[in-house]
Amino acid sequence: MWTDVRPSPEMPQLFERGGDLISFAGGLPDLDLLPLKELSEQFARLTRIGGRIALQYSTPHVAKALVPAITDLMAREGGSTGAANLVPTAGSQMGLLALGLGLASPGETVLCQTPAYPGAATAFRTAGLRLHGAPEDAEGLDPQGLRETVARLRADGQQVRMLYCNPTFQNPTGATLSVERRHQLADAARELGLLIVEDNPYGLLGFDGTTVPALQGIDPENVVYLGTFSKVFAPGLRCGWIAAPEPVAERLRRTTEVMALSPSAFAQAALAAFHARGGWDSLIDAYRERYRERCGLMADALEAELGTEGPWRWQRPEGGFYLWLRHEGGADTGRFAHAAAERGVSFVPGSHFGLDGECGDRLRLCFSNVPRKRIPEGVARLAAALRGAEAGTGSAAGADLDADPGRRAA
Incomplete structure (x- = not known):
C-alpha cells in the first residue's frame, strides 16, 4: 500500500489563536458580520419544528x-x-x-x-x-x-x-x-x-x-x-x-x-x-466591504514598514483574503516564522504552497479576520521580525528552525 511508504503530508498550522498573538496565518472569515440574533432564532425554530428530521x-x-x-x-x-x-x-x-x-x-x-x-x-x-x-x-x-x-x-x-x-x-x-x-x-x-x-x-x-x-x-x-x-x-x-x-x-x-x-x-x-x-446580497456585500478595508489597511502598513524599494515585493489583490509577498534576494521565509512568533505575529511560509520545495522565498498574509486596529501593529511586528531575521541569517535559532521543518508554520 502507498500509505505504508509515503511520509505523512504536512498541513500548516493555521488557526492558532490566544494571548497576544496577531495571526495573519489562517483564512478565517470575519463572523462579526453574521446576524447572530436572527440566526439563533432561525436555528431555534428549525430545532423546535423540524428537529426530528434535521438532526x-x-x-x-x-x-x-x-x-x-x-x-x-x-x-x-x-x-x-x-x-x-x-x-x-x-x-x-x-x-x-x-x-x-x-x-x-x-x-x-x-x-x-x-x-x-x-x-x-x-x-x-x-x-x-x-x-x-x-x-x-x-x-x-x-x-x-x-x-x-x-x-x-x-x-x-x-x-x-x-x-x-x-x-x-x-x-x-x-x-x-x-x-x-x-x-x-x-x-x-x-x-x-x-x-x-x-x-x-x-x-x-x-x-x-x-x-x-x-x-x-x-x-x-x-x-x-x-x-x-x-x-x-x-x-x-x-x-x-x-x-x-x-x-x-x-x-x-x-x-x-x-x-x-x-x-x-x-x-x-x-x-x-x-x-x-x-438571500445572500446583504451578507456578501458586507463581507466585500470589510475585506476591502482590511486589505487596504494591510497593504498600506506594508508599504509604510517595508517600503517599496526594499527586497520585499507584493501586489494588492482585488478580492479574496490574502497578500503574497516575495523576497527578491531569495531568503527562506521558513527561517523567519520563529522570529515572527517570538514577536507575537504569525504567517504561512511560502514553502507550504510549493509542490516540491519551491516558493520558499515567499510568504502569505491573511487580512480577513484581524481586527482593523491590530493590522498596523501586526505588520509592524512582522516587519521587525523580518528585518531582525535577515540581519541574523545563519544564527543558531535559524539553524534549529531548519532542522525542524514542522515548526515552520508555528
Missing part, C-alpha cells in the same frame, strides 16, 4: 430546499447546475479528497496550479496521486504550455487525470485568471481529455462587487466545481458542494457516502432557511 441521518444528496441557495451563488459567476449534478460535502476540503479517491487511481497524476493551496496538495497526496505543477506564464495558467506538458508526461507513461486550479482570487497569490484565458484553458483541457477541477471559495468576494465567469459556466460538461459556504457564510457549519456532470456526480456521491455516511441535514436546512428569508 437525523440523511441521504448523500443536497437537500431540495438548499438547491436554490447554491444555484443563486453559482449564477452570480455565470455557473449553472441542478439537483442531479450536486454532491454535498463538509466544505471544499472534503470535496478535494473525494475527487482524489473517487475519480482517480493511486499513481495517476494531477496537474496543480502553483503556488498551490496546501489542502489540495495534501488531499491528492493522501489519495495516492502524483502532483505536477501546471505550466504558467505572466498571464497565469498557460493553455499551450498545458498541451506540451500533458503530451510530455503521457509520453513518459504517466496517466494525467485532472487539472486543479483556483482561478479567482487564488489562494495564496490573490491572482485572477482573465476571461480570455479561461476560454482558452477550457478548450485545451477538452482537447486533452483532462478534467478541470475548479476550486472557488473566494469568487464572490471581489472588493468592487464585480465577478468573473466561472470555468464551470464556460464548460459545465468538463469542469468539476467545488463550492463552499465557509467564506460567504461561516465555516463552522461545515457545508459545501460539488457541482459535476451527472455521471461524475453519481460516482462522487458513492465516495462521499463512504467518507461521511451522511451530510449534515441540520446545516443544510439552516443555510436554506437563511437564504429563503433574505
